Each structure stands twice: as structure tokens, then as C-alpha cells.
Amino acid sequence: MDRKWLGQAVLGALIVLGVLSLLIVLSGQPLSVGYVKILQGALGWPPSETLTPLDAWDSVLHDMTLVLLTGLSVAVALQAGLFNIGAAGQLLMGAMVASWVGVQQGIPAPVHLPLTLGAGALAGALWGLIPALLKVWRGAHEVISTIMFNYIALYLTHWLVIEYLKDPAGDAPQTAPVLETAQLAPLGAFLSTTWGFVLAVAMALGFWLVLYRTVWGYELRATGANRDAAEAGGAPTRRRMMESMLLAGAFAGLAGAIEVCGASGRFFEGFPTDYGFDGIAVALLGANNPMLILLSAWVMSALRSGTYNLHSETGAPKEIAVIVQAVLILYVAAVYLRKQRVEGS
Amino acid sequence: MGEVFDLQLINTAMRQSTPLILAALGGLMSERVGVVNIGLEGKILMGAFAGALGALFTGSPWIGLVCAILVGLTFALIHAVATQELRTDHIVSGVAINLLALGLSTYLFRQIIVPLEEQGKSSVVQGFAPIRVGWLSEVPILGALLTDQTWLVVFAFLLPIALWYLLRTTRWGLRVYAVGNDSVKSRTMGVPVKRLRYLGVLLSGAFAGMAGAFLTLASADQFRENMSAGRGFIALAALIFGRWHPIGAALAAFAFGFFEALQMRLQGQPLFGVQLPTDLLLMLPYLLTVIALMGFLGRMKPPSDLGN
Secondary structure, three states, X not given: OOHHHHHXXXXXXXXXHHHHHHHHHHOOOOHHHHHHHHHHHHHOOOOOOOOOHHHHHHHHHHHHHHHHHHHHHHHHHHHOOOOOOOHHHHHHHHHHHHHHHOOOOOOOHHHHHHHHHHHHHHHHHHHHHHHHHHHHHHOXXXXXXXXXXXXXXXXXXXXXXXXXXXXOOOOOOEOOOOOHHHOOOEOOOXXXXXXXXXXXXXXXXXXXXXXXXXHHHHHHHHHHHOHHHHHHOOOOHHHHHHHHHHHHHHHHHHXXXXXXXXXXXXXXXXXXXXXXXXXXXXXXXXXXXHHHHHHHHHHHHHHHHHHHHHHHHHOOOOOHHHHXXXXXXXXXXXXXXXXXXXXXX | OOOOOOHHHHHHHXXXXXXXXXXXXXXXXXXXXXXXXXXXXXXXHXXXXXXXXXXXXXXXXXXXXXXXXXXXXXXXXXXXXXXHHOOOOHHHHHHHHHXXXXXXXXXXXXXXXXXXXXXXXXXXOOOOOOOXXXXXXXXXXXXXXXXXXXXXXXXXXXXXXXXXXXXXXXHHHHHHHHHHHOHHHHHHOOOOHHHHHHHHHHHHHHXXXXXXXXXXXXXXXXXXXXXXXXXXXXXXXXXXXXXOOHHHHHHHHHHHHHHHHHHHHXXXXXXXXXXXXXXXXXXXXXXXXXXXXXXXXXXXXXXXXXXX
């Protein structure tokens, strides 16, 4: 492996550990306690009296399912040269639509779950397609339009959940729980992580194959690397850009649907959107490669669960994970994603 | 209709739009020299926190304001160094800055202000007092608009005019225009591109910091987690809507502030006999921006050298 790359990776790890240590100390915890709590939450080791290893892994794998999919969402767009800041909104739309399909009576059992997940993915895909159309037809920058669509999705789903889709069986601003036929089963008797995790990993593997082993994937990457050259070489770059955003939205929408059919069981006011933004960090850290994203999604989720355990056991603010993540993005962007120097600028 | 549309509504709209105008003009200073700035949201949030903290510990809103501006400048400096020295992608840097601000302000809030509250101490800060309008209150319309406003509101409404004048007439303004349109040619002509970019990005930090300070020192008198609540992105929308022009951006920001005021005023009341849901009114600025981006309101053309 490249020596320089290794050096930069080691420096990055040192910076992250430095920031993490500083934040633990500033939270009034000894470093030894802080790191033990984080490791317990992240790996289920060393043994803890309050958290079983299974609980720790459940928490990590639950988060990993979601950030893996939002990470793939950001990555597929970036592979085609588009920056999808809209995974959060696409996730919301997917979750909202899945929660609606998931409560419909009379759909036969073997069809209901795939239909619900598919509807969520489709909703996310369409939500991702609009900014792509604006980009291709009107030249509107996708970063701006996906940010706008995040907020539109936020208010739209909030409006729907309190006005039209509220669970009639209560006053809480949430939909009715999805029917049993639309629920994802847990992976095992002891693990409450659902088959959604397996589905997400399968998506990563499948996306890797398509990206690196098909002409379509080649054209997608060519479009992102140099659109003019790809166009000259005969790749339909506009089509590929739109398809990449469709797929990006589908990944994020599927994440929302998996959450609705799995852990949360329904859509509710304040449905978490931070998984959408974590996807940006996961994709950047994983260099937009689905295989590396599997790894970076695990790292981010372990960090999240670890700091959450530190928070629940010592009261240290759980935002430590957010700060570390921001530092990590800045470092990765500054070291690995530098732009080519333009002559004279 | 008299009970919905009156001068008091405009008065509230001016207050609601003040942070949006300040932040939008901040974004303008940065984007006009070619640096994309989606980190406005984070700088507003950090400004709000620093403003509250400074005022809480000194009892002076002025010191709070200075703290907010300094923190805004610091965050802007990160963006400037990342984009100009390390040649980081502008959007990635902005995303990281927003995350950093969200994490840091919430972390510090929980570590510093929440413990105070748990000890039973107040976290309410001494904010800016409304300006004394004196004889002006007798002037029709203007008197009603200025009632209960802080000087920051007046400042925010005069700033676009000042910036418009400065950008049009001074050497600095013309150079800003040149750099934003073609940085390579500008450099060849001897324009100090990097210095102008640093200045632009730093100004954006100062204005966004002020916008944040307005939230805690002239509006809510208290910091709350993530209290910027998307204002940085509405400001960005106003900047696009206003076509990167100081007056245009300020007018768009005022329009968005007006929707907020209208939404607060209606609170479930019908308008023209129609019950408008709060969420749809809150969505309006974003929706309008998308429509603007579609090109129905003329071509939205950013400075041509943006993002390089």
C-alpha cells in the first residue's frame, strides 16, 4: 500500500483520537472511563454490567443499516458527479409512503412487505429525481435544490402526519403501526436487528458489482470523472445523471422504509433525519466505493453507539459524535478530496 | 381583513427578516468572490450561542455581539483556509462546518448553560433594548414600523443599500465583481484574488454571526439547541432569489420574513376564508426557491466563477 496514503490515514486517526480525548476530558470524565464506555457501546467489549454485547451490536447494526443506505445514496450521486445533500428528505418521503402502504389492509402477506419497502424506495427515488431534472434541464445546482427539497419534505411529511395519516387510535402525532404482514423480522432470537440489515448489505454488494462490472457503471463513473469526455466517448451523461439521482433517492427512501417496517414500526413527528446527513460523512470516508462504505458505515455507527453509551452512563453530551464526525469530514476533504490546482488560480 | 394585514404585521416581518437579511448578505459577500457558502446555517447557530454566552457572563449585549462576530469570523476562517489553502471542495467544507457548529454549540450548551439552569440560575440574557423613537413615533407608518425594534433591525435594513453603493462605486466593489466572474483573468490583471476572497468569506462570517446574535440578543433572549432552525438555508434561498444582488437578496429575505410573520399571525386562523396549514406556509420559501430555480422567474445566474 502507498506509503503516503498510510501516513495520512495514521495522521487522521491521531487527529480523531485527539479530538475525542479532548471532548471526553472536557465532559469531566477520565480518559480511561471515557474510552471504556465508548468501546462498550461500540463493540460490546470490555464486559459491561449495564449493556450486554448483544444490545451493543444491535444498536450498531441498526444505525449501520441506515447510514449504509444513506451513504450509498450520497455515493451513487457523487460517482456521477452530483452532490446529493437531499438524502434526509428522500429518507423522510420513503418512510412516510412506506408507513402509508404498511397500514393498508387486505394485501396478501408475501407481497405486503416487499410492496411497502418498494413503495418507500420509489418515493425516495422520485424525490431525488426532481433535483436531477432541474439540474439537467435548467442548470439549477443540485446542492441548492436538494437542500430545499429536504425542507419541503420535512414540512410536507409533518403536515401529512398530523392532518391526514394520524393514528386514529390516539392523539400522538404519528401514523398507526404498520401491520404485521409488513414488518421486517428480527435476524435471530437474541438479536433484534432485522433483515433490513441484510438487505442493506446486499444493496452495497449489488451496487459494487453494477458500478465496477457493468457498462452502465462504467458510464456512470465516466460521467462523474469528466462529463465532457464521457459525452464525447458516447455515454448518455444526462441519462446517467438522472438515473444516479433516482438510485440515490431509492437508497435513502429504502432506509426510511426499513426503519418504518423495522425498529420504529411507524412514521412519527420528528422522524430522525440525521441519518441522512451522516450519509455524507460515510460516503466521503468510504471514497464513494461501496465496499469501503460498508466499513465506514460500521465505523460511524460504532462511534455513534459508543458515544451514546458514554452519554447514557455518564451524562456527557452525545454530540461528541457529531463533532468528531465534522472533524473527520474536514480532514478527509482537505487531504483526499483536494481539487486539481487550476493554472493561475 | 383588517385584523390580519396591518402595520403591526410589517413590524413583525421586519423583525423576522432581520437575521435572514444579515445572513443572506453574508452569503452574498462570499459568493460574489466565488466562494460557495452553505455554512451560513452553522455560523448563525454558533453566533447565537456565542452571543448568548457573552451576554450571560458579562451582562452586556454589546459584548455578546462582539463574541458572536468573533466566532462567526473564526468559523469563516476555517472555510477560507480549507477552500483557499487546502483547496477543499467548497460544499464539503460547508457541510462539515454546519455539522461542527451543530455539535459544538449543543455540546457547549449542555456543558455550560444547562448546568446553570439545573442550579436554578437563569439562562435568560440581557438583550438589546428597543430603540427610543421619540418624535419619530408620531410620524405615520414609519413610527409604527420602528416601534419596539432594536438597532440591529435598522442596521439590517440599511446594510443592503450601503453594500449596493459600495459594490457599485468603489474599487473594492469592482474588483469583487471581477473576481466573481473570472478569477484567473483578474489575477492576470493584478487583482489580489486571494485577499479579496478571504475578505469576502470573513465578512460572511461576521454578518452570519450578527444574524445569530440577533436571535439570542434581540429576539429570544435565550439560547436553545439548533435554534437557527434552517435560517441559513432560507438566507441562501433569498440570495438566489435576489440574484446575488444586495437589494434583491434583502427584498427576498424580507419576503420570507413576511411569510414567517404571517404564519405567526394566522396561527390556524383562516385567510380569505381558507384555512392555510402552518406547515405549508413554512414550506413556502423553499418551494418558491425551487420554482425560481426552474427558471419561471427568469434565469437565476450565479457569479460565473463560483466554486473554483
